[in-house]
Amino acid sequence: MENYTLLIHPPFLKYNAGPPLGPCLLMQKCQEENLPVRYLDLNFEALKRLCRTSSRSSKLLSTPMGDHARDDFLLEEAESDFFSELGFLNEQIPIERLKRAQINLDEVENFDKSVSFPELEMLLSQNYPPRAVAFSVMVARQVIWVIFAAQKIRQKWPQTKILLGGAYMGILDFFDEQVGAEQQSTWLSLVDLIMIGHAEESFACFARKIALGEDIVWGRVAKGDWNWNPASSGFTVRETRVYREFFSTSRPMVPVQTSVGCKWGKCKFCTYPIVEPKYEVKSVDLILGQMLELACEIDGVLVIKDSYVEKKRLLEMANFIQCRIPWTACTRLPDAAIPGIIEKAVKGGLHTLEIGLETIDQGLGKKILKPQSKKQLHLVCKEAQRNELVLVLNVIWGLPGQTEGQAEKDRYFLKNDLPLLYPDLHFHLEENILELERGADFAKNPEEYGITPEMSWPFAVEIAYNRPTWTKLFLEKECLV
Ligand code: SF4
Numbered sequence: 001m002e003n004y005t006l007l008i009h010p011p012f013l014k015y016n017a018g019p020p021l022g023p024c025l026l027m028q029k030c031q032e033e034n035l036p037v038r039y040l041d042l043n044f045e046a047l048k049r050l051c052r053t054s055s056r057s058s059k060l061l062s063t064p065m066g067d068h069a070r071d072d073f074l075l076e077e078a079e080s081d082f083f084s085e086l087g088f089l090n091e092q093i094p095i096e097r098l099k100r101a102q103i104n105l106d107e108v109e110n111f112d113k114s115v116s117f118p119e120l121e122m123l124l125s126q127n128y129p130p131r132a133v134a135f136s137v138m139v140a141r142q143v144i145w146v147i148f149a150a151q152k153i154r155q156k157w158p159q160t161k162i163l164l165g166g167a168y169m170g171i172l173d174f175f176d177e178q179v180g181a182e183q184q185s186t187w188l189s190l191v192d193l194i195m196i197g198h199a200e201e202s203f204a205c206f207a208r209k210i211a212l213g214e215d216i217v218w219g220r221v222a223k224g225d226w227n228w229n230p231a232s233s234g235f236t237v238r239e240t241r242v243y244r245e246f247f248s249t250s251r252p253m254v255p256v257q258t259s260v261g262c263k264w265g266k267c268k269f270c271t272y273p274i275v276e277p278k279y280e281v282k283s284v285d286l287i288l289g290q291m292l293e294l295a296c297e298i299d300g301v302l303v304i305k306d307s308y309v310e311k312k313r314l315l316e317m318a319n320f321i322q323c324r325i326p327w328t329a330c331t332r333l334p335d336a337a338i339p340g341i342i343e344k345a346v347k348g349g350l351h352t353l354e355i356g357l358e359t360i361d362q363g364l365g366k367k368i369l370k371p372q373s374k375k376q377l378h379l380v381c382k383e384a385q386r387n388e389l390v391l392v393l394n395v396i397w398g399l400p401g402q403t404e405g406q407a408e409k410d411r412y413f414l415k416n417d418l419p420l421l422y423p424d425l426h427f428h429l430e431e432n433i434l435e436l437e438r439g440a441d442f443a444k445n446p447e448e449y450g451i452t453p454e455m456s457w458p459f460a461v462e463i464a465y466n467r468p469t470w471t472k473l474f475l476e477k478e479c480l481v
Helices: 021-032 042-052 074-086 094-100 118-124 140-156 167-178 181-188 200-212 241-246 284-297 311-321 341-347 362-367 374-387 404-421
Strands: 002-009 037-041 130-136 161-165 193-195 219-221 253-256 301-304 327-331 350-358 390-397 427-433 453-455 462-465
Touching (some): 002 021, 002 042, 002 200, 021 037, 021 130, 021 200, 037 042, 042 118, 118 140, 130 140, 130 200, 140 161, 140 167, 161 200, 193 200, 253 284, 284 301, 284 311, 311 327, 311 341, 341 350, 341 374, 350 374, 374 390, 374 404, 390 404, 404 427
Parallel strands (some): 002 037, 002 130, 130 161, 161 193, 193 219, 253 301, 301 327, 327 350, 350 390, 390 427
């Protein structure tokens, strides 16, 4: 056994907004302290394998890695393959999957032991296991894979400590409510420590203890508990070069986060208000200053990962960056529609602006507490076209009360009319079907929105609900009205 911690980023995250921030922040902290931590991105490794398999070789390597201008099917396929192998059959029907996965964890305990995930097997084939394996869970869809991997690691390397970390491990709060102590112990036998988000200091402390061969007392490292030390050094990141070869641009992406939480924080479908309820900002000069220096040094692109950059801050960033490198950010439509704002931001180097549009139906927009108008959308498209700014428009279909006819009409407008009206505009439409996530207001007050939750499972952040049948094949349909 070797005295180091292996930090793993698990599979099934789309890199559509640059490299993952969590593991980068953890690595940065450990490197500052010279701690023996190695980083392995199994998501990245799995994608490399997928890109090389014959049936999928036609896809460009950058396809699943975050080029907004292309579709990204590879990860969906990989996830579907994996879940089918595990025994979650009929993947298209989440309700069936949830029914099979009994709350008493039978399903998890009975994962078919013969199932393998090549990148994990390769890791387990090495002769000298690390003293600890830590998983940085970035999104809910990675949780099942991590449970599977933890089982395999326990089996093969019983002495190795296992840590699960990330905001989504906070689902254990729900877990506590739903299962009894006996069942909890089954689950807890798989892991030694749970760490809930923004815990770089605590992770460094864990890595130090591992390196010194000190005992790790089982527990959850959360606010108020033993050794909770939320990140205090700001949100800068340096560990990004590993991704360089796979982004379509030859310029490496440098992720940076200058705030936690969301200043708007009201949208009824969103879990941000729960996962990161307090909006905190860091000084633009301080954080961007460090990262700008790095990005300039390696001729990179700054990927600003803040959930929502409001108008004032967008301009502050533009003034600070001053066109020294290209950068990307995410905002809301009303901010982007303010006259002159796009022009000023582009003059400051803004290359791509992502907008959480969600819907172009004003009534629905008000209902989900994200009021935005078509007039604002036109203004933004016009300005983006004029200033050669790339737009990414995120939309959600199947919002409560939306009919198939309305959705088809709006989709036709976005996919067909918009390109005709703005022929020189570079934009990508990122389409999603509504997911009901625990913690979001939709899930807390479902009857208010005509939503009926049907099944939930402790390991799933998503709740099955009476999703309109038309949404099932909606995205696969040709866009015709
Ligand atoms: S959807 Fe975006 S703007 Fe709305 S609360 Fe969530 S992060 Fe904030």
